[in-house]
Amino acid sequence: MATDVRAVVATGKGKPVEVTTIRVPDPGPDEALVRIQACGVCHTDLHYHEGGISDDFPFLLGHEAAGVVEAVGPGASDLQAGDFVVLNWRAVCGVCRACKRGRLEYCFDTNNAAQPMTLTDGTELSPALGIGAFAEKTLVHAGQCTKVDASAAPDVVGLLGCGVMAGIGAAVNTGRAGPGDSVAVIGCGGVGSASVAGAAMAGARRVIAVDTDPKKLEWSRQFGATHTINAAEADTVEAIREVTDGYGADVVVEAVGRPETYEQAFYARDLAGTVVLVGVPTPEMRLELPFLDVFARGGALKSSWYGDCLPSRDFPMLVELYQQGRLPLEKFVTERIPLDGVGSAFDKMRRGDVLRSVVVL
Known part of the structure; x- marks a missing residue:
């Protein structure tokens, strides 16, 4: 019935x-x-x-x-x-x-x-x-x-x-952020803020939040951002390099889903660093990068689907961390x-x- x-x-x-x-x-x-x-x-x-x-x-x-x-x-x-x-x-x-x-x-x-x-x-x-x-x-x-x-x-x-798992998983599961790493997150809405929280939870040494909205940057601090960059006022790539001793971040999570911000993520990572795309592009968008730069910088360019999560494994664990006050x-x-x-x-x-x-x- x-x-x-x-x-x-x-x-x-x-x-x-x-x-x-x-x-x-x-x-x-x-x-x-x-x-x-x-x-x-x-x-x-x-x-x-x-x-x-x-x-x-x-x-x-x-x-x-x-x-x-x-x-x-x-x-x-x-x-x-x-x-x-x-x-x-x-x-x-x-x-x-x-x-x-x-x-x-x-x-x-x-x-x-x-x-x-x-x-x-x-x-x-x-x-x-x-x-x-x-x-x-x-x-x-x-x-x-x-x-x-x-x-x-x-x-x-x-x-x-959905969104919180996608963001946490982008940093932890897809990007493999861990203790001592530097992690930059471009776009600090719900998913990006969750990536910030995931990187902090994983023990990243530097967690760099990037957005054009001061309010979102302030939000990111409560999830563990150690540095914030207002992309409306600074060059994103140079600012991330400055925070990371001139090298770039080990992991850069792109949570906007636009070619411009993806290109920033590509150049803001360290040599052999990882770019994780979790922002969702629209069908008409196109990306153009110098092919030699893709080869010369090494590392990994990844897309994150649902934070590469396995719900039966990840949900109970994250709920427990929340209950313990760690997330x-x-x-x-x-x-x-x-x-x-x-x-x-x-x-x-x-x-x-x-x-x-x-x-x-």
Whole structure:
């Protein structure tokens, strides 16, 4: 029997989001019904709303969520009703070529719920990143549920479901930042600030935050930045070199997703240093670099997908670090809002007024 719940839906490009009633099926094989307690407003949701990802409207928005399992279908043996979970969009399949090689963090065929959620008239919804969590309840694949410490605050740990994990993982998993390293982060919104936090948590000696917004630079200090650079007032590459004894950073995380800032990241790293792209470019963007410089500088140029995370490994560990006071996840939450506040949260995001608005149900 399906359940009717309130949810935030984007019905078309350029149209305001709506709080409306949707229909959520009972879980089938390997599926779970989750009562959502909190869900962060991520930039990816805004991209869906603006038609920047696909035109498969209507979209059920929201994906950065935590909640409680209400029911499971046959085969979901690792879950039971009452489990507290953070949702993820990397439910590894176990059988694709990446999984068979033991590289589960690159799974190329992650699982989603088989049954569609719908509007009350039967129109099928496209859930954001296969989750759709701006809703009182949502249906997901059981593998999208990662059990974590039930005493953790859902409005805080739910942020691990996307942006915070992407940023931390970009620095730690993809960039391999570690004790004694110098790490520069270009772009200090939610994902960039999480990269700063990840680098600090990993023991980096210097953590350099770069942005054009003084407010974001100030935010970065609370996540562990040891140096800040206002890119509107200084040459980013020269300023990073100055902080790093003239050499450049061991790891540079580019969290903007633009060719100009990527080029800065490329030249701001030390010889044999690593550039990590975690900012998301748009399809029309092109990058041009002198090919000889790519060869001569050595090192690694990497892209980070979801922070190269494995949710079953990383979520519980990061929640434990948060519980111990070693990872300030709570500082990402700028405001808590109801379901009908998502539209205004998008406006604040566009203006750069918030790190994260979090819908609390």
